[in-house]
Amino acid sequence: MLAGAALTGAAPADAAPAGRRIAPGVTYRQFDVGTAAGKAHAHLLTVDLGDPHVRVDLLHPGAVAARDTVSRLANSAGAVAGVNGDFFDITETQHPGVEATGAPVGPAVADGHALKAAVPKGQRFGPALPPGTNTQEVFGVGTDRRARLDRLALTGSVGTPQGSFPLRGLNQYALPQNSVGAFTAKWGGASRKRAVCGTDTERAAPCSSDTREVKVKGGRVVSVSDGPGSGSIPADTTVLVGREDGARELRALSVGDPVSVTHSLVAATSGVPYTFAIGGFPVLRGGKPLSGLDHATSAVRTVLGFKDGGRWLLILALDGAPAYRTGMTVAEEADTMRTLGASDAFNLDGGGSTELVTRDEGAGAVTVRNHPSGGAERPVPNGVGVFSTG
Incomplete structure (x- = not known):
């Protein structure tokens, strides 16, 4: 039983x-x-x-x-x-010392709210994708109560005293190379270290050694560190994780600096908002x-x-x-x-x-x-x- x-x-x-x-x-x-x-x-x-x-x-x-x-x-x-x-990060045998997060591959929307964006295509788990498709594919139901197929892409930015730059990850177990991703309370308490492992084309590639993490609370930087951390994230806090060029962008920030973070999932074809979507x-x-x-x-x-x-x-x-x-x-x-x-x-x-x-x-x-x-x-x-x- x-x-x-x-x-x-x-x-x-x-x-x-x-x-x-x-x-x-x-x-x-x-x-x-x-x-x-x-x-x-x-x-x-x-x-x-x-x-x-x-x-x-x-x-x-x-x-x-x-x-x-x-x-x-x-x-x-x-x-x-x-x-x-959805398929998910089920094992991390290729990255010693890094635990599998259990997080799904594709975008996710629950009760009309975006939970996460898609990992790079080369970082996915599961069988080969059909030609012409990618990890942004979703099956969803809109506010019109109709099911449809679509793609949901992340759009967002990080505003700093030095200027703004694109946000390229949201609560996902793998970030694109040279990018910055955001983790919110919806991520949970799992380690964020997996986010900087692999490359855009090879899931088993080594973890990046050029990383930075910045915690933003109430619109200001409250801490900085050289590597991704773990633990639950308060509802009023956003954790920014950068790798390579993204890490260099984050190194320009100091405690007390004002930072704004915006993000949303944008549908490729539907003009109807999604109440539910899965990868x-x-x-x-x-x-x-x-x-x-x-x-x-x-x-x-x-x-x-x-x-x-x-x-x-x-x-x-x-x-x-x-x-x-x-x-x-x-x-x-x-x-x-x-x-x-x-x-x-x-x-x-x-x-x-x-x-x-x-x-x-x-x-x-x-x-x-x-x-x-x-x-x-x-x-x-x-x-x-x-x-x-x-």
Whole structure:
């Protein structure tokens, strides 16, 4: 038995063909999918975003650099259903003495507020991205209650007595070379040392030795140091971390200097603000699979999709039980979502992270519906939560 949740056995292929209601506007069903590697078993949530009782938001443990199981995240938030989210900084074996932060790769928006920006493309964890995509890709739901695919780029600046310069990081585990990034209370208490390791093209490259950290409270510098620190950040404090050219910019600052920091996530295509957004990568756009999708590597996968102009949300997670553990390829994932009627689809973290939970009507806690391939729930940094007031 898993802590905080229960596992259910895989249902027959014809179980609940039309789905059963979890809450008003939310249904759940299971079915088998034939793949080149064998039979996969899928768990599907269908969510009516046009239902005024339904909303979707980010599940997260209260800090960007923290992890918890999907069942605990869903229970603590009061969600009726949920699934795991973005790829994340899961291991740092290439950087001795540096701990993995557990922070996700891509942008994240929760309840309309930006939590973090994307790491450089070369610093990501996960399978190869489809050609033409990058780490800024998101699946989001706007204030118009419609789902869409987009990119969210960080825009911001640091104003100092010597002038202003661009801010190129926000609560992310890896900063671009020659840049300055900001860490806020939303980051949590994890060490910020990982932020200066690797390069824009090589995740395993050594950590930079040319670094600087500046703490700003109430609009003024309160401390400076030669390397990134750790520990929780007060709500009225911003920590600036610089590497290479960015470190040299920060060395011009002294305690007492006035500093202003601005930052926001800007959408590439949508003029509608996002209430929720999560990172990953697109696999289906406008009814067509993206070119260059992997046709060779089968795995347990998690994928989001939408249809009817973004009104209907599809959340699919494969089962990781031994009989189905071969899963499907990314290309098969795109084809499966198109068969289900999705016009657009978006790949999330998979393998041992894949997990889908639902809470039966009247139940006090969620149930894990698929079998995690690792045999137990894996703590993850974020996920997608489905909420209902019905």
